[in-house]
Amino acid sequence: MFYSPVNQGRFNNAQFGQVYKTLSDAGKPAKVAITAVMRKLIVLANALIRDDRKWAQTAP
Structure with missing residues (x-):
């Protein structure tokens, strides 16, 4: 597996x-x-910039 911010976010x-696990369990290839x-x-980052707010992790 290659290193990327997504891999770090996944862990x-x-x-x-959970998004990754759901797709993986549905049989999607890892790259997909x-x-x-x-x-x-990217969508989250765009929304944060557009609304001029900071990201706050939600409780699971």
């Missing part, structure tokens, strides 16, 4: 880890699941 953030998580991160 350190329960919300993104990682790409989906990357897209979620």
Whole structure:
């Protein structure tokens, strides 16, 4: 497995880890699941910048 911020997020953030696990359990290849998580991160970052707010992790 290669190193990327998504891999770190998968292990350190329960919300993104759950997205990855759901896709993986559905039979999606690892690269497809990682790409989906990357897209979620980009959408989140865009929303944070647009709304001029800071990210706060939600409780699982």
